[in-house]
Amino acid sequence: MPANQASAGHLLRLIRSGQATTRGELQHATGLSRSTISSRLDQLFGAGWLRDTAAGASTGGRPSTRLEFDTSHAVVIAVDLETRHSRAAVLDLDGAVLAEHTEQLLIADGPDQVLDTVAGWFPALLEKAGVKASRVCGIGLSVPGPVDWAIGQVVQPPIMPGWDEYPVPSRVQEAYARHVDPMGPPVPVLVDNDANLMAYAEQRRFYPDCSAFVLVKVSTGIGAGVVVDGGPYRGIDGGAGDIGHIRLHDRTEALCMCGSYGCLAAVASGRAIAEQLAAAGIPTTSGSDVREHLAAGQPDAVRLAREAGRRVGEVLVTVVTLLNPGVLVLAGDLAGTPFLTGVRELLYQRAMPRTTAHLNVVTSRLGDQAALVGATAMVVEHLFAPARADLRLAALNNGG
Known part of the structure; x- marks a missing residue:
């Protein structure tokens, strides 16, 4: 492995992924000397990012240990x-x-x-979690609209309405500083579409071996999140998965x-069904x-939900055939x-039949917490990616 591919940040990636979790395995995976491995691990331990765990019963001599990412060192x-x-939460780095x-x-x-209202909840949340502001390593936001992820703009x-191209990250940083930590450094803020984050959370938690994964969220609108080879697929500017605005030729009214x-969203979303139920005299x-x-098993709601599923299913035939x-x-x-x-x-x-032969169609297991868990995973993967982890370690070593 080239030297620049075996930095402390890259060692951390090997440990977090489970590819190498002992000093010997890291030596074998990287080709680095024991002393170099120890030096780089010292940086990770010094930052509080790693911990040793027992790997098995000792047979005499030094006990066997494994290296593990410490998901409790920050939130x-x-x-x-x-x-x-809106929902806000404090989570550890494992999404708890x-x-x-x-x-x-x-x-x-x-x-x-x-954003100012939500930021006003943060102090009480941190107090309830028993966490000091200094342990907050990042903030992740899930929003019900397309996001250009590279710049964090809806x-x-x-x-x-009113959110188009609004500078969400800088506004959240400002609100966080005002409500929580006026003297602290800026906290990284990342923003993504809700279906993307929900898909990311469900795939990582329950289907880690699934290399092509789709989640469809049907609430006020309809959107899809796609995870390919372990990472969200967002398209060139965040527009991937916006299936709610695919046109249905037989419902042009x-x-x-x-x-x-x-x-599709005008016909089969929660909002559309609410309007149909209200028109039928059912308060919704x-x-x-x-x-x-x-x-509650309300008959009209059940019937309309099944019909909505069929309309969404029409569109998903193309999605499933493509992906x-x-x-x-x-x-x-x-x-x-x-x-x-x-x-x-x-x-x-x-x-x-070939397209659906190995397809598992299920409902969400994380429910209302899916977007929160996905937002946390987004922040963690961003902050602890090898290159960024190395930059953060350098800043820590320089007293930053």
Whole structure:
């Protein structure tokens, strides 16, 4: 392995991935000398990023130990912004929730009000988690719209008025400093689409061996997250997976929130079903209300959810044929048995048998915490990627 591929940051990647978890395995994987390995591990231990764990019973002499990424040395603040409510949590680096808060909050109120309100929750969350501000290594935000991930900006979001190209990371940093840690260094802030983060969380947690993975979230809108070879696929500027705005030729009278007619989201989203139930005299104002009706077994909600699943299934035939995923997860307000049944009906009816022979169609296992866990994983993978980890270690060694 070339020298620049065996820095402390690269050793950490080998340890975190499980490819090499002892000093001997690191020597074998990198070709570095024992003294060089020890020197670089000292940097990682000094930063608090590693810990030794028992690897087995001792047979005499020095006990056998394995190296492990210490997921408790820092925390991430994760925020899941929805259209009508928001959720924030403090999580360890392995995605375990230490404290959580949920409150009604309209995304349509705009970024200034929403982000400042959410940042105002952070002090109480950290206190509840028993964590000092100095242990926060990053903040991850999940938003219900397309995101240009490289710059952290929401781009032309149909259901987020006022958010287009808004500088979310710098605004969150400013709000965090004002509410939590005025004298501390800027905290890294990363932003991504909610379906992307939910897909990332579900794939990493439950289907790590699945190299082509799709999650579809159906709530106020409809979006898909795609994970290929262990990483989110976002497209060139964050537009991948926006299946809610695929046009249905037989429903051109349905007006979508994006201003166009005939979009899938205008027909099969939680918002669309809420409107249909309300028109039938069943009090319903949102996808969350639809979820409650489904939980109660309300007949009209069940019927409409199954029909919505069939419409989404029509679109997913193309998605599945193109990507050939091993797992398709359904998430969001409608992700229950009626919707799942509708999707399966159309998918297995219309797609070629070869395409679905090894496809597992299931509902989300992380539920409402999926976006929080995914946002945390996004921050951790960014901060502890080899090159960035080396830069952070250098800053620590220089007293930064």
